[in-house]
Amino acid sequence: MTTKTTPPTPxxxxxxxxxxxxGVLEISLVSVPTPxxxxxxxxxRIEATPINxxxxxxxxxxxxxxxxxxxxxxxxxxxxxxxxxxxxxxMAGRLGQALPVGNEGAGVVVAAGSAPAAQALLGKTVATLGxxxxxxxxxxxxxxxxxxxxxxxxxxxxxxxxxPLTALGMVETMRREGHTALVHTAAASNLGQMLxxxxxxxxxxxxxxxxxxxxxxxxxxxxxxxxxxxxAPTFLEDLTQALVATGATLAFDxxxxxxxxxxILGCMEAALxxxxxxxxxxxxxxxxxxxxxxxxxxxxxxxxxxxxMAWGMGGWLxxxxxxxxxxxxxxxxxxxxxxxxxxxxxxxxxxxxxLTEALQPAEIAVYGQRATGTKYLLNPNxxxxxxxxxxxx
Amino acid sequence: MTTKTTPPTPxxxxxxxxxxxxGVLEISLVSVPTPxxxxxxxxxRIEATPINxxxxxxxxxxxxxxxxxxxxxxxxxxxxxxxxxxxxxxMAGRLGQALPVGNEGAGVVVAAGSAPAAQALLGKTVATLGxxxxxxxxxxxxxxxxxxxxxxxxxxxxxxxxxPLTALGMVETMRREGHTALVHTAAASNLGQMLxxxxxxxxxxxxxxxxxxxxxxxxxxxxxxxxxxxxAPTFLEDLTQALVATGATLAFDxxxxxxxxxxILGCMEAALxxxxxxxxxxxxxxxxxxxxxxxxxxxxxxxxxxxxMAWGMGGWLxxxxxxxxxxxxxxxxxxxxxxxxxxxxxxxxxxxxxLTEALQPAEIAVYGQRATGTKYLLNPNxxxxxxxxxxxx
Numbered sequence: 001m002t003t004k005t006t007p008p009t010p011x012x013x014x015x016x017x018x019x020x021x022x023g024v025l026e027i028s029l030v031s032v033p034t035p036x037x038x039x040x041x042x043x044x045r046i047e048a049t050p051i052n053x054x055x056x057x058x059x060x061x062x063x064x065x066x067x068x069x070x071x072x073x074x075x076x077x078x079x080x081x082x083x084x085x086x087x088x089x090x091m092a093g094r095l096g097q098a099l100p101v102g103n104e105g106a107g108v109v110v111a112a113g114s115a116p117a118a119q120a121l122l123g124k125t126v127a128t129l130g131x132x133x134x135x136x137x138x139x140x141x142x143x144x145x146x147x148x149x150x151x152x153x154x155x156x157x158x159x160x161x162x163x164p165l166t167a168l169g170m171v172e173t174m175r176r177e178g179h180t181a182l183v184h185t186a187a188a189s190n191l192g193q194m195l196x197x198x199x200x201x202x203x204x205x206x207x208x209x210x211x212x213x214x215x216x217x218x219x220x221x222x223x224x225x226x227x228x229x230x231x232a233p234t235f236l237e238d239l240t241q242a243l244v245a246t247g248a249t250l251a252f253d254x255x256x257x258x259x260x261x262x263x264i265l266g267c268m269e270a271a272l273x274x275x276x277x278x279x280x281x282x283x284x285x286x287x288x289x290x291x292x293x294x295x296x297x298x299x300x301x302x303x304x305x306x307x308x309m310a311w312g313m314g315g316w317l318x319x320x321x322x323x324x325x326x327x328x329x330x331x332x333x334x335x336x337x338x339x340x341x342x343x344x345x346x347x348x349x350x351x352x353x354x355l356t357e358a359l360q361p362a363e364i365a366v367y368g369q370r371a372t373g374t375k376y377l378l379n380p381n382x383x384x385x386x387x388x389x390x391x392x393x
Numbered sequence: 394m395t396t397k398t399t400p401p402t403p404x405x406x407x408x409x410x411x412x413x414x415x416g417v418l419e420i421s422l423v424s425v426p427t428p429x430x431x432x433x434x435x436x437x438r439i440e441a442t443p444i445n446x447x448x449x450x451x452x453x454x455x456x457x458x459x460x461x462x463x464x465x466x467x468x469x470x471x472x473x474x475x476x477x478x479x480x481x482x483x484m485a486g487r488l489g490q491a492l493p494v495g496n497e498g499a500g501v502v503v504a505a506g507s508a509p510a511a512q513a514l515l516g517k518t519v520a521t522l523g524x525x526x527x528x529x530x531x532x533x534x535x536x537x538x539x540x541x542x543x544x545x546x547x548x549x550x551x552x553x554x555x556x557p558l559t560a561l562g563m564v565e566t567m568r569r570e571g572h573t574a575l576v577h578t579a580a581a582s583n584l585g586q587m588l589x590x591x592x593x594x595x596x597x598x599x600x601x602x603x604x605x606x607x608x609x610x611x612x613x614x615x616x617x618x619x620x621x622x623x624x625a626p627t628f629l630e631d632l633t634q635a636l637v638a639t640g641a642t643l644a645f646d647x648x649x650x651x652x653x654x655x656x657i658l659g660c661m662e663a664a665l666x667x668x669x670x671x672x673x674x675x676x677x678x679x680x681x682x683x684x685x686x687x688x689x690x691x692x693x694x695x696x697x698x699x700x701x702m703a704w705g706m707g708g709w710l711x712x713x714x715x716x717x718x719x720x721x722x723x724x725x726x727x728x729x730x731x732x733x734x735x736x737x738x739x740x741x742x743x744x745x746x747x748l749t750e751a752l753q754p755a756e757i758a759v760y761g762q763r764a765t766g767t768k769y770l771l772n773p774n775x776x777x778x779x780x781x782x783x784x785x786x
Binding site: 057058090093094256257262273276280281282285292293295300301302303304305306308309310311312313314315316317320 | 450451483486487649650655666669673674675678685686688693694695696697698699701702703704705706707708709710713
C-alpha cells in the first residue's frame with residue numbers, strides 16, 4: 001500500500017482577477033498554500049493552460065485592456081485597467097471577489113491522496129478541467145483528471161476539454177436536433193480548425209465563415225470545402241450557395257454582435273426557397289437555428305426578420321450541454337478527444353508565457369485581442385521545472 | 394335519408410389580393426362559381442369573418458396603405474397601392490398569384506354533401522378555419538366546421554380559432570416548456586384581453602406589456618394584475634418587479650422589431666439575479682425564452698446580450714404548434730373554446746363592414762393600422778341576408 005504523499009512545496013503562485021467598486025479591474029499574483037490532497041484528490045503541477053476566449057472573459061471582465069498599467073513587484077506583479085462606467089452594472093455580481101481564472105490545463109501529478117484512483121496518477125501527466133488553472137499547483141479530484149496517453153506533453157494535452165468538447169458538442173447538437181450540416185463563424189480559430197477536421201473526417205457538410213482572405217486561405221489549406229469571407233462583396237450570395245450545397249440549417253456563432261446571425265438565417269431561408277415549389281406566406285417551414293456561443297463582437301445584435309417564422313436564436317454553452325446529454329454520452333465525447341489528441345484535436349499556440357509575463361501590458365495587448373493566430377499558452381511553472389520530455393528516464 | 398343539396402346561388406363574390414411585377418398590390422372582388430359540395434363537404438354562407446393582423450399581412454403584403462386608390466365599378470371595386478421597391482424582393486414568392494384571404498369565419502350552412510356528418514350541419518350556424526373566408530360562400534369539409542352552440546350568432550363565432558387557440562397555445566407552450574408564468578406584449582389587443590381572461594381564470598401569472606396609458610387602464614379594468622407601460626420612464630424597473638413577482642421566464646411578443654424582445658430577456662435576467670446567491674460568469678442558468686409571433690413593428694430587431702447564455706428567441710406560429718401537440722391535445726383546446734365562447738373567448742369589434750366597404754381607402758386607413766380598438770368584422774353577405782337572430786322561429 002502506497003502512502004499518502006504531501007506536496008513538494010508549501011506555497012505556489014495563483015492568478016486572481018478582482019473588480020473594484022471604483023471601476024478598476026486588478027489582476028494579481030498571490031502566494032497560496034499548496035493544498036494537501038484528500039484521499040480522492042491529487043495535486044497537479046500545472047505546466048500548460050491555454051488562454052481561451054472564455055478565460056479572457058473572466059480574466060479581464062469589462063476592463064479596457066488598452067488602459068493596462070503595471071505595478072507591484074517583479075515576483076508579485078499587479079496589473080490594473082479601467083472599466084468603462086456603463087459596463088460596471090454588468091460587473092455587479094463579481095464586485096469585490098478576487099476570482100481565480102483558467103478553465104483547463106495539464107501537468108504532472110506531484111502529490112496524491114490515499115485512494116487507489118489517486119495513487120494511480122502519481123507522477124503521471126494529466127489534463128484537467130475545473131477552473132483556477134492559472135496557478136502553479138491545483139488540487140483536483142482524481143476523477144476530474146484525464147490520464148494523457150504515454151508520450152503526450154502537458155502542452156499537447158492543455159486544451160483537451162474546452163475546444164475539443166465544444167466542437168464535438170456542436171456536431172452532437174446537430175445530430176440531436178435533426179440537422180445534417182453546420183455553419184460556423186470565426187471559423188479560422190483553433191476551435192474552428194478543429195471543427196473543420198471533425199467534419200472532414202465524419203463527412204459532415206460545414207460552411208466556414210471568416211472575416212479575412214488570409215483566414216479563408218488558412219482553412220482551404222486545411223481542406224475546408226466551403227469557406228465564405230464576410231468581407232467579400234459577394235458574401236451573402238456565396239453563403240447562400242454554400243447553404244444550398246450543404247443544406248445546413250444550424251449555425252454556431254462566436255461573434256454574437258452585429259448583423260451576422262440574422263444574415264445567416266436570411267441566407268438559410270433564401271437557400272430553402274430556391275427549391276420551394278409554391279408561395280408560403282410564413283416562409284419556409286424548415287426550422288433554422290443559430291446558437292451564439294461567444295461574444296467576439298460585444299456590440300448589439302441586430303437582424304431583419306426576413307426568414308419566415310420557423311427560426312430560433314439562442315445561447316449555447318458547453319457545460320449545460322454536457323449535463324443535458326448525460327454522463328455516458330459525455331464520456332464518449334471525452335474518449336474520442338483522448339483517442340485523437342495529436343490529430344483531430346491538436347491545438348497550436350503562438351507563444352508560451354509565464355504567470356508574470358501574462359500580466360505584462362505588452363503581452364496583454366497581443367493575447368487580449370482574441371484574434372486568430374494570437375492564442376497563447378500559459379505555463380505557470382515556466383523556467384521553474386524541467387519539462388518531462390527533457391528528463392532522462 | 395336527406396338528399397344532397399345544391400347551393401342557393403350560382404355565384405358569389407370573393408376577395409383576391411395580387412402582387413403585380415411593376416410593384417403594385419391590387420385587391421379586387423371577383424364573381425366565382427359557388428361550388429357544389431362533395432359528399433363530405435358543406436357550403437357555408439359566410440356572415441362574419443374577422444380582419445386579424447395575420448389576415449392583414451396577406452391582404453396588403455408589403456403594400457403601403459397610405460397610397461391606396463380606388464377604381465373598378467361599384468359592385469366590383471378594385472383598390473391598388475404602391476409597394477416600396479425595397480420590399481418587392483420579399484414579395485417574389487407571390488408575384489402574379491391572385492390569393493384569397495381570410496383565415497377564419499362563421500356563417501350558416503346552406504348546402505351539404507350526402508355524408509351524414511355534412512347533412513347534420515345543414516341550416517346550422519358553424520365556425521370554420523381554412524383560408525379564403527373573405528367570400529360570400531365557402532365550401533369546406535364538414536370536419537373543418539365547429540358547430541356553434543345553440544343561440545350563438547356568426548358574429549359571436551367568427552373568431553373561434555385564431556385568437557382563442559393562439560392564446561391557449563401560449564399557455565400550453567408555457568406548461569410544456571417548463572415555465573410557470575407568462576409575459577405578453579401588445580397586451581391590450583383582442584388576443585391579449587383573451588389571454589388575460591385565461592390567466593385570471595387558470596391562476597397563471599401574466600405580465601402585460603402595453604405602449605399607452607389608456608391600454609394599461611383598459612387591461613386593469615378587466616382585472617389584469619401586472620401591467621407595464623413601455624412608454625413610462627420607469628418601464629424597465631416596472632417590468633423587472635413584475636417578473637420578480639410572477640417568476641415569468643417565457644414571453645410572447647407581437648411586435649418583433651425594435652428593442653423590446655431584448656429588454657424582456659434583460660429584465661428576466663435582472664429579476665433572476667435579484668435572488669441569486671453568488672456570481673455566475675455566464676449569468677443565470679435558468680432558461681429565458683421570447684417567442685415572436687407577430688410583426689407589428691416591421692423594423693429590425695436589436696438587442697444587447699446582457700442576459701447571460703441561457704436564453705432563446707424564435708418564431709412561433711399557431712398551425713405548426715397544433716401539429717406538434719397532435720390531434721388529441723388540439724381538440725381539447727378547441728373544445729374549451731366552444732365551451733367558453735361567450736365569456737373567456739369573446740371578441741369585440743369596432744365596426745362591421747361589407748366586402749365592398751373593405752376596399753374603401755377610408756376604411757383601410759382605419760383597420761389597416763392593426764391598432765387596439767380598430768378591429769373590424771367583415772360580413773361578406775352584409776345587407777344581403779337576414780341575420781339569424783332577426784328571424785322569428
